[in-house]
Amino acid sequence: MQKRVTVSLFLLADEAGGAGPSAEDSSSVSTPVLRVSQLDAFELDAALEQLLWSQFYQCFQHLRPGLLTPFEPELKALLQLLLWRFTVYSKSATVGQALLNIRYKNDLSQAQRYRPMSHQQKLWFALCTVGEKWLKERSHGLFLNRPADSHVHKVRRILAALGGLAKVASLLNFLYFLQWGRFPTLTERLLGVRAVFTRPPGPRDMGFQHATRELLWHGFAEFLIFLFPLVSIRRLRAAVHTLLPWAEIKGDSRSLGACLPAACAICSEWPTMPHTIGCEHVFCYYCVKSHAIAEMCFSCPKCGLELKALESLKMQIEMTEFH
Ligand SMILES: [Zn+2]
Ligand SMILES: [Zn+2]
Structure with a gap:
């Protein structure tokens, strides 16, 4: 994690070329958000979800073991929906994005000024993110212990084919994102929501000395961890x-x-x-x-x-x- 963050610091510095300081409000919309910030927002969101789930799970650790297992996908989806209600639904930004000074803009409207996500976009966003994860986890259990020639298996094959298609499309979308720096996920592209800056980005003064020191120390520590068992x-x-x-x-x-x-x-x-x-x-x-x-x-x-x-x-x- 530490290394990833320091590495992304470097990427930030590399990409920072065109982003100049501006006091105008529209500049926060027109200034492109760095690719690495958009991806880091996902990482932060995933970490937060993990944290929430582990805390939630700990509440039940003294009860009968395996009590939550049958409902795990539903409970996870419920937590994510709660999170969605108080982040994307009310502020048009996930927690990770809010931390990185980013939020979603309704890119379907042609207005120059910032437009928050529409109601429908928010609902579809929840369905595509939370619903997709739930379906992925639940589908394993749904098709177990069913007779092989039932309709359920047809559904399963269709779902598997759709999943494969979605994966290919996501990959293509990601390559496109790497090239153009917009819409890192397929959901964002389909819904037409784009990450923009909440406030105009200020001038970025990077402490390169610090970043270098961090990288060096990390490398050194890894080397020691490798070396100690041999001594x-x-x-x-x-x-x-x-x-x-x-x-x-x-x-x-x-x-x-x-x-x-x-x-x-x-x-x-x-x-x-x-x-x-x-x-x-x-x-x-x-x-x-x-x-x-x-x-x-x-x-x-x-x-x-x-x-x-x-x-x-x-x-x-x-x-x-x-x-
Ligand atoms: Zn001796
Ligand atoms: Zn002895």
Whole structure:
């Protein structure tokens, strides 16, 4: 999300060429809205719908699980209709558009001044957006468990064909939108509603330094996330100890006699099936074996000696203590 936003910041800056500042009201209508703003409005709307739905769903989380599942498409449609009632219906703009200083204009009227969407356009808009989503989700369930030769399946095939046609048309429409910058969705084109600026857009002063820094940091963070699983902290520590012998050898040598044979050098527990790799340290068989499998060249984490042969160890010292 973060990256997308920063990338779209760049796109904004790229597209900003022709948009000059103007105080006139008609300039807000005549100034073309950037493609990226129109698409970002959809993203924001989708995020808001998701947020609403998850909040709504959480209200029912303590009730019987699966209670909402049979009515999920209807409930989602209801929430979207509510949203539509208080955004597109009353203000001719979705929430995402309002955030980006855009609203819908009735493009069928030839007037130069701003005309809000007509009543019919609003109703058709709801039908095409909410209704389409509902039909898509509901149609899966509608045709299950029906006999194969019934009329229902004919309807299903027709719906599938229509869906395919609509997808092709949307794709063509989107390509057209990329070229001309108007009507990103088929619904908008068919209904003749176009996104225009609510207020005349002001001069855009972009902090390029900030955007660059964001991109760099994001790239760096992704690189670290990729790198960390490949780094073995234990192996690094062993390497540091071998390079800087004074770092811990002293402490080691003091405790060597007292606790060494009694503790695994990896898990520091009483060694289960004690084994040695040739140095004076002891390992559980499972500890050393699993590390040897995970690492190509396993070395003792205490002294850095590389594993060549694994030998089992008879812990006579400790055993004699018990007798
Ligand atoms: Zn162990
Ligand atoms: Zn060792």
